[in-house]
Amino acid sequence: MLACADSVPAALVLQTHIVLTISAVIKDYIEGLPSYTYDPGSPVGVTMTKSDTITFALLLIQLSCVFGGKILVFPLDGSHWINMKGIIEELHAKGHEITVVRPSDSWYISEKSSLYTSVNLPGQDRFKDHFESFVSQQLEIRLQGRSLSLLPRIWKKIENQILVISQFSFFHKMHCETIVQMFENETQMQSFNNTKYDVVLTDLGIGGGALLARRLHVPLIYNVRWTLQGEAHDLIAPSPLAYTPFLAALLTDKMTFPQRIINVLSHTMGSFSNLFISEPHYKPIVRRYFGSSVDYSTFFLDADIWLMRNNFIFEFPRPTMPNIVYIGGFQCKSPKQLPVDLEEFVQSSGNHGVVIMTLGTLIAKLPQDVTEEIAAAFAQLPQKVVWRYTGQKPTNLGNNTLLVNWLPQNDLLAHPKTRVFVTHGGINGVQEAIYHGVPVVGLPLFFDQHDNLNRMRAKGAAVNVDFAVLDRHMFADALVTVLHNSSYRENMQRLSRLQRDQPMKPMDQAVFWIEYVIRHKGAGHLKAQSNKMSSIVYHSVDVILALLTVVLLLIFTSLFILRFMCRICFNGKKAKHD
Incomplete structure (x- = not known):
């Protein structure tokens, strides 16, 4: 329950009025009733007087009156919305009033919902169109590089990196234009101010939520792992490069001297590339609306709570900060019954079990030659296969393989007959695989997927396959290895036990800390001064x-x-x- 007295004064006045009114009615009614005395020899053995009855009724009224806070959510579209929506569902169930800021042409975020009220911004992000174009270009570049010699292959990797920088830069440019339009819309900004939000909850993959919270002078909470300036840990917590691997380097916390050189160079190059991705677009907005004296390098670090979408079951041990709350696996749920036809297919696998494959919500199909190789590898297995795929049907599809447009991933992973999970390595899928103890064959495509699956491989729970050089024999070998080497399942089930053995569920932690910020109007006592220091001062x-x-x-x-x-x-x- 959210304490009303500290967070919503108007609600407190209303609550007091309701309680006093109802209690007066109850008192008038009860005054006309006799006291009830029970025999001490009875199982109850107590006496309930009129005064006791009134007190009990008032307690019931207090327990039943729930007044939540006003939460402004500024989410990132696409797969990030899926886990943000899970938090919104929990907050709504707790009685909070939620407003979601979305572009009018949003891909995933519905305008109409029973969970929240929408505020539509001009539809300039075009997230879906940009993302699909980017994905197809990146996959094509990777496939072109597989048959080249060393130097041309290196150039293809450089070309791919240039594509990533240009596409992300363009995306942030469009987002910043939307932010400026929002700030210049006096009617909209006045509406935000009049609503008196208690907290802003946002994904720092985009900067709009942080900028809006600062503009409204409202406490700020991040639902985060990646940010517009890099990985969240690297921004806010001490990150010694001797044992803290930079994500793009695909290393572990146990590095040799040459690997530490690679780690330092990768970190330097990653930091340098951010100068071209986000800073040219957000820095002018910070100067324009918050003053030239504001330090841009620390502007986005001033959040009250960082809800980190991982934990130290998935993450390598490293320094942390007081206002980082680890909610890895918060989206994992108890399974539901499978649809009848799907349950029959799974049960028909017998003792061999099933393999499930999905590349997440954003990638429903692959280049046809790659698809044919994957289908041929599946056809060699005695296991049944459930494969989410919406492209052209492979010509060599085996009788053991079921193609579906959508699959209940969480429910299938929880099924006792599921043996292996083939995934692209999105953090949601990886966390669900850990929660249900299903080993992984990884097929990373882009973004943080390589690093996510590298961590699972380092923990002995995954075998990864390079998409660019994949063929049926390589893919089949990876599947057979994970299916028949019991160590992969044992390691993943060990991680599952660790994931479940926590004093509080990750989702409950997320909700608690959001309500904590509302109750106390921020969490400034948890924010280190390092968040306000430039790199020169921070490193002395x-x-x-x-x-x-x-x-x-x-x-x-x-x-x-x-x-x-x-x-x-x-x-x-x-x-x-x-």
């Missing part, structure tokens, strides 16, 4: 330079004095000799 570069200057001055002064004294001595000896 200015202190080091100052001390180095003092040391150098002392050295030069000492040398000067020594030289001067030597010269005097030398001149004195020379004069005496003369």
Whole structure:
């Protein structure tokens, strides 16, 4: 229950009025009733007086009156919306009033919902169109590079990186234009101010939510792993590169000297690329609406709580901060019964079990030659296969394989006959696989998927296949390895036990901390001063330079004095000799 007294004064006034009114009615009614005395020898053995009855009724009224906070949600479209929607569902069930800011041409975020009220922004993001174009181009570049020699293949990787930077830069540019239109819309901004939101909940993959929270002077909560400036941990927590792998480097926390060189170079290149992706678009907005004195490098770090979409079952051990709350696996749920036809297909697998494959909500099909190789590998298995695929039907599809337009991923992963999960490595799917203890064959395509699956491989729970060089033999070998080497299932089930063995469910933690921020109007006591420091101050570069200057001055002064004294001595000896 959310404490009304600290968070919503208007609701408190209303609650007091309702309680007093109802209690007066109850009191008038109960005054006309006799007291009920029970025999001490009875199982109850108590006496309920009129006063007791009134007190009990008032307690019931207090328990039944729930007044939630006003929460403004600024989500990122696509697959990120799926886990944000899960949090919204829980907040709605707790009685909170939720408003969702969405582009009018949103891909996944519905305008009409029983969970929230929508605020539509001009539809300029065109997330779906840009994303589908980007994915097809990136997959094509990777496939082109598989038959090339070393140098042309390196150039293809560079070309792919340039594509990533340009596409993300364009996406943030369009988003920033939408933000400016929102800020310049005085009617809309006045409406936001008049609503008196208690907190802004946003995904830092885009900067609109953080900018709006700062503009409205409202506490801010991030639902986050990736941000517009890089991985969230790397931004807010100490990240020693000796044992904290940069995500794009695909390393673990146990690095050799050459790997540490790669890690430092990867981190440097990643930080440098961010200068071209987000900073050129957001920095002018920060200066325009918040003043030139505001430090852009720390602007997006000033959140009260960071709800981190992972945990140390998935993450390698590393330093953290007081306002980071780990909610890895928060979207995992108890399974539901499978549809009848799907249940019959799964049960028909006998003792062999089933393999399920899906590349998430965003990738429903692959290039046809790759699809044919995957289908041929599946056809060799004695297991039944449930494959979410909406492209052209493979010509060599085996009788053991069922193609579906959609599958209940969580329910299938929980099924006792599921043996292997073939996935692209999205964080939602990986967390569900951990929760249900199903080993993985990874087929990473882009973004953080390579790193997610690399972590699962390092923990002995996955075998990964390079999409660019995939053929039926390689894919079949990976499937057979995970199916018949019991260590993969044992390792994943160990992770599952760790995932489930927590004092509080991850979703309950997320809701608790959102309500915590509402109750206390922020969580400033958990925010470290490092969030307000520039890199120069944070790493004590200015202190080091100052001390180095003092040391150098002392050295030069000492040398000067020594030289001067030597010269005097030398001149004195020379004069005496003369």
